[in-house]
Structure formats: structure tokens, C-alpha cells
Amino acid sequence: DEVIREAFMIKRSQNKKIFTPVNYKGRWFVLTRKALIYYDTDGQKRKERGRIPTDAIHTVEQAQLGELSKQIPDGDNEKRYPFQVGYTEQGTDYTLYLAAREHSERLNWIHDIRKLCISNTRRVQYHPAVWARKWTCCDAERRSASGCALAAG
Numbered sequence: 824d825e826v827i828r829e830a831f832m833i834k835r836s837q838n839k840k841i842f843t844p845v846n847y848k849g850r851w852f853v854l855t856r857k858a859l860i861y862y863d864t865d866g867q868k869r870k871e872r873g874r875i876p877t878d879a880i881h882t883v884e885q886a887q888l889g890e891l892s893k894q895i896p897d898g899d900n901e902k903r904y905p906f907q908v909g910y911t912e913q914g915t916d917y918t919l920y921l922a923a924r925e926h927s928e929r930l931n932w933i934h935d936i937r938k939l940c941i942s943n944t945r946r947v948q949y950h951p952a953v954w955a956r957k958w959t960c961c962d963a964e965r966r967s968a969s970g971c972a973l974a975a976g
């Protein structure tokens with residue numbers, strides 16, 4: 824499948840398993856028409872770490888990591904430009920938080936991913952920030968609390 828966009832970005836752990844830590848990893852991201860894939864590194868010997876089918880994606884928005892962005896490794900003083908990809912896998916919603924190096928790069932990723940999943944994006948409520956014992960955007964104390972912002976859709 825043809826590569827639409829690829830770059831090194833920082834990702835936040837999605838915590839699909841309940842007892843895994845919140846951490847940030849540098850990964851090589853590749854966007855094709857079918858999927859957003861991330862690898863441990865670029866080049867021939869890269870190993871795939873995860874894959875999100877574009878037809879599972881329903882929300883692509885800028886994000887706020889706030890205080891938590893201080894946990895991002897290497898160049899922690901460097902400014903990062905976070906965005907989020909919301910998707911449904913086997914009936915469960917997940918949010919992948921990514922941080923691009925440049926604001927323009929973030930806008931390009933958002934634009935390209937949206938274009939691929941335009942038929943799935945819903946004008947839904949979402950949380951612009953992350954869950955960290957509460958929703959850090961709106962202080963809601965239940966993880967299932969409905970979103971406090973409206974997605975572009």
C-alpha cells in the first residue's frame with residue numbers, strides 16, 4: 824500500500840491493558856490508505872508495534888498533554904505538538920496521543936488522516952486532554968464521562 828506520510832513521532836502508551844504504565848516512546852509512524860502503523864524504528868529491520876485500520880478511526884483532533892508532556896523523553900525542553908486519534912476496536916474506544924515536532928507537521932497529519940477516514944468521522948464529543956485519574960481538560964472524575972469538546976467530524 825502506498826505511503827501517504829511517514830515520520831518519527833512520540834506516542835503515549837494507550838494502556839489497553841489495565842496495569843501497564845503511562846509512558847512515552849519514540850516510534851516511526853507510517854500512514855497508508857488502509858492503516859496508521861507504528862514501528863520501533865525506521866529502515867529495513869524495523870519491527871511493527873501497532874496498527875490502526877483507517878476505517879476504525881472516528882476522531883482526529885489536536886490535543887493537550889499539559890503537565891504530562893514533561894514525561895516525554897529526550898529533548899524535554901523542546902516544544903511538542905500533540906494530537907489524538909480516536910478509534911474503536913472490538914467495541915472498545917481507544918485514543919492514541921501523538922506528538923509531532925512542528926505545528927505544521929501536526930496539521931498535515933490531522934489533515935491526511937481525516938481525509939482517509941472521512942466517512943467514519945463522527946461529530947462527537949471528545950476530551951482534548953488526557954485521562955490521568957481524572958479528565959485533565961474538564962476535571963470530570965469518571966473515565967466514561969462524555970467529552971467536553973466537539974470534534975470537527
Ligand code: 4IP
Pocket residue numbers: 834835836837838839840841843844846847848850872873
Ligand atoms: C508499553 O510500555 C509501551 O508504551 C507500549 O507502546 C504500550 O502499548 C503498552 O501499553 C505499554 O505498557 P513498556 O514498553 O514500558 O512495557 P509500544 O507498543 O509503542 O511499545 P500500545 O498499546 O500503546 O502500543 P498497552 O497496555 O497498550 O500494551
Ligand code: ZN
Pocket residue numbers: 949950951952958959960961962963970971972
Ligand atoms: Zn474533558
